[in-house]
Amino acid sequence: GESVGLHLPTLSVQEGDNSIINCAYSNSASDYFIWYKQESGKGPQFIIDIRSNMDKRQGQRVTVLLNKTVKHLSLQIAATQPGDSAVYFCAERDRGSTLGRLYFGRGTQLTVWP
């Protein structure tokens, strides 16, 4: 069965606010968790990843938090902009996968209102 999922299928925020997109996972064997962004009409694009032995990682305007106790992953976007409107996918990489297979969740549609 699918081990990566999302709490909410849609999220609407006002421009300038912070966004938090959540993801649950069930595979304890995953060694990396990754976030992808998919804009309308395009393929997914890598945003940021976090190793399973970390709790937090920051990028440019984005922060990923990993809570292994409850198997929860979140992506925080600071000062959300209209260009952030997209579907966001979490993905996990199985520690046992030597070929780098990723398992994607269903995605959350983020809509940013002016």
Added chain:
Amino acid sequence: DADVTQTPRNRITKTGKRIMLECSQTKGHDRMYWYRQDPGLGLRLIYYSFDVKDINKGEISDGYSVSRQAQAKFSLSLESAIPNQTALYFCATSSSGGLSYNEQFFGPGTRLTVL
């Protein structure tokens, strides 16, 4: 020019027809993937290739076949298309080694409709 290209971008076909979707990349990556995207289901892996001589089934390979003609080319075939194969298909590539697996580069997608 795009690093990962897919042809065709859109295709409408009839049940029972054989269809081939093509993917080319200029990134020099060893690894190539074919995914299927359905609304509300995310991305599901159909086939992946470690290198030219390596082909592996993904989660949903039934009804599909692939060919890795060269390092830069990976094609997906539907031998006898059926309506539930209507979906958006993505090709992706990644470099080999360590963290490079995590960043896959996706093509623009092929929207396939099977009537």
